Amino acid sequence: MAAPNIETIVSLSKRRGFVYPASDIYGGLGSSWDYGPLGVELANNIKQSWWRWAVYERDDVEGVDSSIIQNRNVWKYSGHEDTFSDPLVDCRDCKARLRLDKLDVDPADGKAMCSNCGLKNLTEPKDFNLMFRTTVGAASAEDDPTALAYLRPETAQGIFINFKNVLDTSRRKLPFGIAQIGKAFRNEVTPGNFIFRTREFEQMEIEYFCRPEDAPRVHQEWIDAYSAWLDTLGISRENIVHYEQNEKELAHYSDRTVDFLYRFFPEREEEDKQFDELLGIANRTDYDLRVHSKKPEDADGKRINPDSTEDLSYFDPQTNERFYPYCIEPSIGVNRTLLAVLMEAYTERTNDKGEVRVVLQLKPSLAPIKVAVLPLAKNNDGIVTLAKKLKRDLQPSMRAVYDDTGGIGKLYARQDEIGTPFCVTVDHESLEDHAVTVRDRDTWEQERVTISELENYLRSRL
């Protein structure tokens, strides 16, 4: 089977309730998406997997949950007010508004070409800041400039400004990290490709602080660690390439960034165009802790940050040194991870009647529903009562559903399509032999299991 493209996933998502177009009843809102009953479960499972792996299974990472709206100075000193922008051009012919850095350049004359009409009649680039603006309190930004605020464009700054709080309250020593999951907002000029690029999205970020001389080694360790974590989500390494950002592409804070590109666009002819960013791992040096630090003066006697009240340097009691730690930052989007997980899991199989079935081979830990309990005869009180009781009994330890809205073949197909690893069928014999049939999503094989053993059986296979 050819690899599914994003359109296949869009259609499955809408049909089965993973993701819907946002504001749909009012005609939608460009590139905004809502997560439905299955999408929210899948996203939560991805976030839980990440948090367990990044925070609980390590001994050196703490979590935080910082505000989306912070003091404007956070974005002034982080550099986002000045530099977090895209170069925009307009096409004088077809009127398309485009990002200059994303356009193909004609090698003959070095001029960028409109990706919409192919002509080269473009205006001079203008910088467009991507931060969403808002005001805090009843004043407008015109009446009171201090009321201006931004929705955060990355969760990272909420970590840097809490560096000292976490250090003091958790009594950590270097190296250690701080993890956060949360929404971020960017007024993207060219959003699109379903949930790949949207204006509102969710990030899972770690800021990992270490001694400056250890940063190159720590950077590599995180690159290796992320390869291993993506394995656990079922994202195959043949669909990932590592990309070293060049000087022009590096963000203003980064010394080196390695992106993991995923094959989000398998339908594109040129292989290198099939891949786009899933995550990035940056060496942010000591940039952020320094810029947020109150420091009376630098070497030239100038005050560096007159607005901050804290110095975010670190004192090493063993060496008696005070310095600004370096920071290695792995940053990944929940939404792009979810898209990659769905693309990897999507398969089609032909049953013995020659019908093509979608089977979503999600890792059981990520599956929105772990088990569906199905009565073979929905008019038989004994079967229905037992099936409903089994569903209720399983629910405390795994997400279970009861479904009697179709024939058994249809019910199996429905669960395959949403990635439910197991279906449990209650039949007439179950009332006599106190056993049920467990059907496996991937092999379609069935096994008879005693009801008293059912929960342990499912748990061991999940």
Ligand code: GAP
């Ligand atoms: N703190 C670093 C940072 O924000 P980034 O490369 O701009 O780095 C990190 O973003 C990750 O966030 C990306 O690799 C991607 O997974 C996700 N992301 C960024 N912009 C996005 C958007 N507009 N829509 C969906 N996900 C996005």
